[in-house]
Amino acid sequence: MAPEAVREARQAVAEHLPKVGIAPNSAFAGAVLLVASELVANVIRHAVHTPVADVGITVGGGQLVIAVADCDPRLPGLTRDAMGEGLRTVAELAAEYDGEVSAEPAVDHEGKVVFVRFRIPAERPSGVSRL
Incomplete structure (x- = not known):
């Protein structure tokens, strides 16, 4: 797989993202895009x-929920000590949105x-800030 x-x-x-109601320039969209990038980069690396x-x-x-499947059956370590920097970033971003990271064997292929699950943040009306 190429970079x-x-x-x-x-x-x-x-x-x-816009097709499912996520504002493309929101912080949430940025987190989702970074997670997708990190997960695919991990496939290339590992x-x-x-x-x-x-x-x-x-x-x-x-x-x-973002799901990234590959053909390597080795499950990543999901404890803080076992995670590499990229997966740790993914876990931190998921946690910011009351989410989590999990991994399991694929059911339809070897791999x-x-x-990565996120809770979609409720949008606030314009001009209303969070304290």
Whole structure:
């Protein structure tokens, strides 16, 4: 998988966000895009024999879930000590939006899927700030 896959995944996610009601220039959209980029970059770094990574977005029940699947069956360590810098950033961004990171074996192919769940923030009316 080539390094341009990070840019392509980020662009695809960015194009999808407005379709599911996420303001494209919001801090939340920025967090989602950074998470997508980091997850695909991790596939390039750690799942070197993966020809492609599948990136999916699901929105429902007040949550947005990004899923990135690859062909490497090794699950990432999800404790703070086991995470690398990129995955730690992903976990911190998810936590900022009452979310979490998880990973599980893929059900339809040899490999794994990493899930990042976010609670979609409620939009505030214009001119109303948070104290």
